[in-house]
Amino acid sequence: MKNIDISIAVVKNTQNLFLICLRPDHVHQGGKWEFPGGKIKKNESAEQAMLRELKEEVAITAVDYRLLESTFFDYGDKQLNLNFFLVSQFDGEALAQEGQRMEWVNKAELLTYSFPDANAAIIKKL
Ligand SMILES: Nc1nc2c([nH]c(=O)n2[C@@H]2O[C@H](COP(=O)(O)OP(=O)(O)OP(=O)(O)O)[C@@H](O)[C@H]2O)c(=O)[nH]1
Numbered sequence: 001m002k003n004i005d006i007s008i009a010v011v012k013n014t015q016n017l018f019l020i021c022l023r024p025d026h027v028h029q030g031g032k033w034e035f036p037g038g039k040i041k042k043n044e045s046a047e048q049a050m051l052r053e054l055k056e057e058v059a060i061t062a063v064d065y066r067l068l069e070s071t072f073f074d075y076g077d078k079q080l081n082l083n084f085f086l087v088s089q090f091d092g093e094a095l096a097q098e099g100q101r102m103e104w105v106n107k108a109e110l111l112t113y114s115f116p117d118a119n120a121a122i123i124k125k126l
């Protein structure tokens with residue numbers, strides 16, 4: 001099976017809070033918390049996908065950001081290439097666009113939420 005390319009935005013606001021959303025039950029890794037993101041489309045760069053997904057899912061525009069890590073993860077049912085970006089400045093107010101639960105949490109709180117296994121390494125480094 002071909003690996004799926006993913007871009008993910010770890011958004012941190014000026015109060016050092018991170019933006020997380022709850023994945024619906026019926027999707028891959030459903031019921032877990034996530035950073036906004038999704039699949040990279042054909043003819044799109046990892047950066048372009050991150051910018052698009054942020055707008056689509058939480059209605060913000062990343063202004064200042066950098067690639068934190070690109071990593072491979074095998075879930076057994078899916079093999080992913082994940083590109084994690086840290087967004088340190090953005091325009092707009094975050095609003096859940098897909099009816100998903102959304103929260104701003106600090107680093108200590110972040111560690112108490114359940115995330116997909118592919119996120120463990122990156123969360124430790126934040
Ligand atoms: N968005 C997001 N996806 C993650 C994270 N960690 C992680 O393993 N994933 C996995 O990466 C993939 C991202 O897919 P997604 O479901 O967000 O994709 P998408 O927004 O394009 O959704 P769609 O397929 O409904 O259009 C899923 O397989 C998901 O389980 C994360 O922190 N955020």
Ligand SMILES: [Mg+2]
Nearest residue numbers: 036037038039
């Ligand atoms: Mg998504």
